[in-house]
Amino acid sequence: MKSFFRLFLLALVLLVVALISALTAMRLAIHGHEVAVPDLVGKSPAAARLIAEQSGLDLNVERQYYSPTVPEGKILSQIPPAGSQVRRGWRVRVAESLGPQRIAIPNVIGQSERAANINIRRRGLDVGAIAQMQLPDAEDGQVLAQAPPPNASSVSDPKISLLVAAPPESQPLVMPNFVGQPLGSVSQTVQDAGLHVGSVTTAPPVEASATPMPPQPSPASMIVTQNPAAGEKTLTGSTVNFEVR
Numbered sequence: 001m002k003s004f005f006r007l008f009l010l011a012l013v014l015l016v017v018a019l020i021s022a023l024t025a026m027r028l029a030i031h032g033h034e035v036a037v038p039d040l041v042g043k044s045p046a047a048a049r050l051i052a053e054q055s056g057l058d059l060n061v062e063r064q065y066y067s068p069t070v071p072e073g074k075i076l077s078q079i080p081p082a083g084s085q086v087r088r089g090w091r092v093r094v095a096e097s098l099g100p101q102r103i104a105i106p107n108v109i110g111q112s113e114r115a116a117n118i119n120i121r122r123r124g125l126d127v128g129a130i131a132q133m134q135l136p137d138a139e140d141g142q143v144l145a146q147a148p149p150p151n152a153s154s155v156s157d158p159k160i161s162l163l164v165a166a167p168p169e170s171q172p173l174v175m176p177n178f179v180g181q182p183l184g185s186v187s188q189t190v191q192d193a194g195l196h197v198g199s200v201t202t203a204p205p206v207e208a209s210a211t212p213m214p215p216q217p218s219p220a221s222m223i224v225t226q227n228p229a230a231g232e233k234t235l236t237g238s239t240v241n242f243e244v245r
Contacts, residue, residue, distance in 0.1 A: 037057065080092065112142060224244060
């Protein structure tokens with residue numbers, strides 16, 4: 001019985017030793033592929049890339065910012081920070097300094113989105129995010145606001161984000177019956193409803209002996225057909241075509 005317990009204890013000790021050895025080997029294998037992230041702040045992108053590659057890391061210059069303290073063309077910040085333990089092949093993301101802000105922020109409020117885009121890029125800046133908002137009195141595509149505001153100082157990002165007026169949403173409506181009404185009054189009604197008058201054609205004479213209609217319809221011409229027809233559903237901004245006599 002004593003021999004059995006001795007053999008059992010010996011086997012248990014050997015098993016524990018084997019497990020500890022396996023865990024140690026696994027930990028060494030995992031941490032053997034880890035490296036410390038070097039300090040890249042203050043270095044040029046070329047020098048920072050070389051240092052990163054020597055550590056088995058990849059470098060990606062993602063953004064550019066103004067900085068009153070870090071000279072232009074130097075690394076301003078990095079992620080992960082220096083000293084972090086990462087696996088080989090990890091990508092280090094850095095931001096490059098543009099030096100102190102020397103470009104005035106232009107005023108593009110009230111301009112069209114296209115004109116504002118040209119104005120911003122002409123000054124060496126970039127257009128950031130563009131958001132839209134409906135405003136009853138604003139023209140479609142007109143710049144309503146900007147960030148940073150005009151002539152702002154101590155700006156960090158060389159981008160200007162814009163808030164642009166969006167076109168009004170089309171509203172559903174049921175087409176009225178315009179047949180039998182004069183073209184002049186109907187045209188005004190159509191415009192007031194947010195619709196557009198499309199083609200207006202002259203209906204052929206009812207009888208061959210009838211007097212030919214004038215080639216051009218007049219406001220007094222009576223509507224005989226319409227498209228879309230009365231009762232059909234349409235949207236504001238749609239076009240309505242008429243045939244008159």
